[in-house]
Amino acid sequence: MRVVLWWAGSAKAAARAVLFLSLSLAIAAAAIPLASQLWSVAWPVLSIAIDAGHGGIDPGAIGPQGLKEKMVTLDVARRVQSLLRAAGEQAFLTRTDDARLDTSQARDLRARVRLANDRQVDILVSIHCNSFRSPAAKGPRTYYQPGSQDGQRLAKCIQDHLRAAVGYGAKEPTPENHLITRESKMTAVIVELAYISNHDEEKLLRTPAFRKKLAEAVVQGILEYRDSIPLN
Ligand SMILES: [Zn+2]
Numbered sequence: 001m002r003v004v005l006w007w008a009g010s011a012k013a014a015a016r017a018v019l020f021l022s023l024s025l026a027i028a029a030a031a032i033p034l035a036s037q038l039w040s041v042a043w044p045v046l047s048i049a050i051d052a053g054h055g056g057i058d059p060g061a062i063g064p065q066g067l068k069e070k071m072v073t074l075d076v077a078r079r080v081q082s083l084l085r086a087a088g089e090q091a092f093l094t095r096t097d098d099a100r101l102d103t104s105q106a107r108d109l110r111a112r113v114r115l116a117n118d119r120q121v122d123i124l125v126s127i128h129c130n131s132f133r134s135p136a137a138k139g140p141r142t143y144y145q146p147g148s149q150d151g152q153r154l155a156k157c158i159q160d161h162l163r164a165a166v167g168y169g170a171k172e173p174t175p176e177n178h179l180i181t182r183e184s185k186m187t188a189v190i191v192e193l194a195y196i197s198n199h200d201e202e203k204l205l206r207t208p209a210f211r212k213k214l215a216e217a218v219v220q221g222i223l224e225y226r227d228s229i230p231l232n
Pocket residue numbers: 053054060061069128129
C-alpha cells in the first residue's frame with residue numbers, strides 16, 4: 001500500500017515537472033527569436049569586403065629585399081577575414097589566391113569594386129603596402145574618398161588602432177581620390193599597412209607575428225567603427 005501511494009505521489013510530481021519543463025521550453029522558444037531580434041538591433045552585423053591588393057602578374061610594390069606587396073596583402077586579408085568571422089561579422093575576400101581579377105590594372109580594380117557592389121556589403125577595406133622613393137618613409141596610413149564622412153570615420157578608427165599597434169604613424173587618415181573608394185557604393189577605405197620600401201618595415205612585414213598584429217589592429221578599427229554606427 002505504501003508502495004502504491006509512493007508511486008502515485010511520484011507520478012503526480014513527475015507530471016508537474018513535465019508540465020513545468022514544457023512551459024519553460026515554450027517560453028524559451030518564444031524568447032529566443034525575440035532576443036536575437038533585439039540583439040541584432042542593438043548589435044548590427046556588418047558585411048565586409050576585404051580586398052587584398054594586387055595579385056597574379058601584378059606584384060604591387062617590391063621591397064629592397066624582394067618582398068612582394070601582393071603576398072603581404074593576401075596574408076593579412078585572410079587574417080582579417082577570419083578574425084572578423086570569429087567576431088560574428090560577415091566577411092568575404094575579393095581574391096582568395098595569388099591571382100589578378102582581370103587583364104589590366106584598371107579592369108582588375110573595377111572587378112573588385114563590382115564584387116563588393118554586387119554583394120551589397122556595408123564596408124570595403126582594401127589592403128595594401130605603401131612605397132616611397134625615400135627609404136626613410138614609414139608607418140601605417142589610411143585613405144578615404146574626399147567628402148565621405150563615413151569613409152573618414154572608418155579610416156580614422158583603423159588608423160588609430162594601427163598607430164597604437166606599431167607605436168608610430170600618421171595621426172589622421174588622408175583624403176585621396178582612388179578608383180576603389182570612388183566607385184564603390186559603400187563606405188570604403190584603403191589601408192596601407194606599412195612601407196614595404198622601408199628596410200625595417202619590409203623585414204617586419206616578412207614576419208607572421210607582425211602581420212598578425214596588423215590584422216588585429218585593422219579588425220579592432222572595423223569593430224570600433226561598427227560600434228559607432230548610430231542605431232535607427
Ligand atoms: Zn598597393
